[in-house]
Amino acid sequence: MKAAFFETTGTPEVIRVGDLPTPQPKESEILVRVTVAAINPLDAYIRGGLAPMPFPKPAITGTDFAGVVEAVGSGVTRFKAGARVWGSNQGVLGRQGTCAEFVCTDEKWAYPTAEGVSDEQAAAAALTGITAHLGLFHRTKLQAKEFVFVNGGTGGVGSMVIQMAKAVGARVICTVGSDEKMALARELGADWVVNYKTEDVGARVKDATGGAGVDVWFETVPPTDLDKTVEIMAPRGRIVVMAGRAARPVFPNGPFYVKGLSLFGFAMFNMTAAEQQVCADDMGRWMAKGAVKALVGARFPLAETAQAHQLQEDNTIRKAGTLSGKIVISPT
Template identity: 75%
Template sequence: MRAAYFRQTGEPEVIEVGEVPTPQPQSGQILVRVRVAAINPIDTYIRRGTAPMPLPQPVAITGTDFAGVVEAVGPDVSRFRVGDRVWGSNQGLLGRQGTCAEYVCVDQDWAYPIPEGVSEEQAAAAALVGITAHLGLFHRAHLQAGEWVFVNGGTGGVGSMVVQMAKAVGARVITTAGSPEKAALARELGADVVALYKQEDVANIIREATGGRGVHVWYETQPPTDLDRTVELTAPRGRIIVMAGRQARPVFPNGPFYVKNLSLFGFAMFNMTADEQRVCAEDINRWLANGQLRAIIGRRFPLQETAAAHRLQEENTLGKSGTLTGKIVIVIDS
C-alpha cells in the first residue's frame, strides 16, 4: 500500500510517500481502507520530535484521524462488519501507525460508525478536534445550558468545535477572530459575541457581554500566558480548561484563583480512555447527523503532498501565519 511516512524525526521534508506492507488485522482490530485522513498539530510535533513518543520501526506513518470503509476484521471483532463506514482518531500515537495511508489497522474500540448522510471528509475532519472539544467542555468542565463559554479562535480546529458544541447544549459563546471574515464565520457557527482581537479590547467585550460577572467556562486553546487576566474574567465557581502549551510556565495567581472558588482542568486527549472518548463520539455523530456540527475544511491535499500539508499546519500553529481557517485533510486515492 502507499503511505506517507518518516524514518527519523525532523522537518516536513523527512516525510516520504511510497510503498509499505499492508497491515493485517489482529485480534480485536479492523482493517480500514482509508478514504480521508486529517492533519493536526500533534502530527507535526511527533514528526518533529517535540512530542516524544515511541515510533514504529522501520518507518512511522503520519496521521491521527481517519474515515473510510472496513475492508477486513480480525478475530473477536464484534462492533463492525466488512463494508461499514467508520471514523476515528488516536492513530499515529504511542507507537501506533498513522492514517495517511491506503489502509490502517485500528482497534475496534477506537473506531466509530459514520452516520448516514455524513461524508467521510466531515467525519475525518471532526475527529481529533471534536473529541478534544467535547472532553474539555463536558468531561472536564461539565458545561450546562445557559452558561457563558469563552474560547480563543472560534474558526480554528478545536475552537470551531467548542463554539458549535456549546451552542448545541444551550450555552452562550464568546470567541475571538483575526479578521471580519473569520468573525462572520464564527457567528455563522453560532457564536453570540465575537471579538476582533487585533483591534478590540477582548477583556472589555467579555465584561460587557456577561454583565461584569465573567464566563463560566474559559476554554484556552493556546499556550496560557496571562492567567491573571483569565482568572479575572472567569465567573465565581468557573472552570478553566488548558490543553495546549507543553513548554508554557505562566505565573499562577493563587489568591484571586481560590477566593473565587475556581477550578483548573488540564488534559491531553491521547491520555483519555477508549470508553471516555466513545461518549464524545456518540454526541459528535448525533450532532453531525442533525446538522448542529460541521468541520471547517481549510485545505485539501493528495497523499503525495503530505509534507506540504505538514508545512502549512506548522506555519499556522507555530508561525501564526493566519493562512489557514479550519482543518487540513488528506484525500487518499483509491
C-alpha cells in the first residue's frame, strides 16, 4: 500500500511517500480502506520530536481517518466488512497512523459513519470534535445558558467548541484575528465575536455577560496570561487548558481560589475508549442533523503530505494565520 511515513524525527522533509506492507487485522482490529485522513498539530509535534512518544519505524503519520471496513479480526463484534467508519487515536502511543491506503485499528477506536455524513466531514471532525466534547462535557459539565469563552473560534477545536456549546443551548463568546474570521465564527453560531487584535477582550466579555463573567473558559492556545483569564471568570467558573506543552504562565493563586474556580487539563489521547465513545455518539447525531460540521482549511493528496505538515507547523508553531480548520489528506 502507499503511505506517508518517517523513520526519524525532524522537519517535514523527513516524511516520505512510498510502498509499505498492507497491515492485517489482529483479533480485535478492523482493516479500513482509508478514503480521507486528517492531520493535527499533534502530528507535527510527534514528527518534529516536540512530543516524545513511542512510534514504530517506519511510522505512518496521521491521527484521524474515515473509510470502509475491508476486513475484521476474529474477535470483532461491532463492525462487518463494508461498513463505513471513522475514528481517531492513530499515530500516537506506538500505533500506526492514517495517511495511507489502509489502516488497522482496534474496533474500540472506530465509530459508524452516520448516514448523510461525508467521509471528509467525519475525518476532519474526529480529533478536534472529540477534544472539544471532552473539555465541554466530560471535564466542565457545561450546562444550557452558561457562558462559554473560546480562544480561536475558527480553529479546529475552537470551531467545534462553538457548535457543541450551541447544540446544548449555551451562550458563546470567541476570539478571532480578522474580519473574515469574525464572519465565519458568526456562521458557526457564536453569539459574540471579538477581534483580539483590535478590541479589548476583557471589556467585550464583561459587556457580553452583563458583568457576570464566563462560566467555562476553553483555552485552545498556549496560555500566557492567566491573570486576565481569572479576572473575567464568573464565580465557580471552570477553565480548560489543552494546549501549550512548554507554556509556564504565572498562576494567580489568590483570585483563583477566592472565586472558587476550577482548572481542568487533559490530553485527548490519554482518555479512555469508553470516555471517547460518549463523544463519538453525540457527534454522530449532531453531524447527521447538521448541527456540527468540521471546517476544512486545506486539502492535499497523499503525495504532498510533507507540504501538509509544513502548513500545519507554520500555523501551529509559527502562528502564520493562514489556516482556518483542518487539513485533510486523500490517499487515493
